[in-house]
Amino acid sequence: MATKEKKEKKEKPLDKMTAKELREMALGMEGIVGVHAMNKSELVAAIKEAQGVEGEKKRDKSVDVRSIKKKIRELRSQKEAMREAGEKGKVQILRKKINRLKKKTRRATKAA
Secondary structure, eight states, X not given: OHHHHHHHHSOOOGGGXXXXXXXXXXXXXXXXXXXXXXXXXXXXXXXXXXXXXXOOOSSOOOOOHHHHHHHHXXXXXXXXXXXHHTOHHHHHHHXXXXXXXXXXXXXXXXHO
């Protein structure tokens, strides 16, 4: 019993907590809105900001997976329009762009 009490007293670092634990913590804090729509990295950043803890920057995250996927969807619709218009060269170019963006999202998620 004593070891269990020690474990509860000792708080885990935010990076080691699960997304579910982070959501529960964020719900109890003021100033954090949209907790259930956030992923783990967004939750950690929001909690650190609410606590006033300066977040250490490991690297510049210029890659936003959501925006890349939005761009992929736009390119796919353009590709279909070009395919219907019979422009094979432009279809190939768009296909390669989509492929590069998909690889970029995979690398970004693997690195995070």
